[in-house]
Amino acid sequence: MNLIISILIGLIAVIHGYILWLEMFAWTTRGPKAFNKPVAELQNSKTLAANQGLYNGFLAAGLFWTFFISDAQWHNNVALFFLACVTIAGLYGSITVTRKIFYIQALPALITIVLILIGL
Numbered sequence: 222m223n224l225i226i227s228i229l230i231g232l233i234a235v236i237h238g239y240i241l242w243l244e245m246f247a248w249t250t251r252g253p254k255a256f257n258k259p260v261a262e263l264q265n266s267k268t269l270a271a272n273q274g275l276y277n278g279f280l281a282a283g284l285f286w287t288f289f290i291s292d293a294q295w296h297n298n299v300a301l302f303f304l305a306c307v308t309i310a311g312l313y314g315s316i317t318v319t320r321k322i323f324y325i326q327a328l329p330a331l332i333t334i335v336l337i338l339i340g341l
Contacts, residue, residue: 222340227288229333230300233307234284236325237277244274280307297337304330304337 243251248270252263263270283303290296311327 222336226300226333226336226340229329229336230284230287230304233304233326233329233333234281236329237281237284237307241274241278241281244270244277246274248274276310280310297341301334301337304334308334 243255248267249260249263252258252270253260256263280303283299287296287300287303290299307330308327311322311325311330315323315327
């Protein structure tokens with residue numbers, strides 16, 4: 222169970238690292254294909270997207286941090302906090318932007334939360 226949880230946390234962290242890169246550095250190059258929007262439309266929101274990307278980077282950093290915490294209870298608490306943040310962000314994004322965000326962000330985080338809580 223711990224291995225599955227670690228793999229899921231790592232996967233979620235990598236996804237958020239990718240989102241950081243996409244929103245901060247590739248918004249007008251890769252972004253149009255990822256979000257099915259014209260470059261001109263994304264050009265106007267480049268600074269806002271970079272800010273969002275930074276927040277996704279913080280989520281990734283928090284999840285990666287859990288791999289360096291040796292105390293099991295502290296590890297679970299930190300993981301649950303950052304997974305809850307990912308879930309809330311994913312739910313909000315799925316309501317305000319596209320339902321696809323639920324499946325990419327919120328659902329994997331929710332599954333991992335459940336697995337951690339079952340393991341407690």
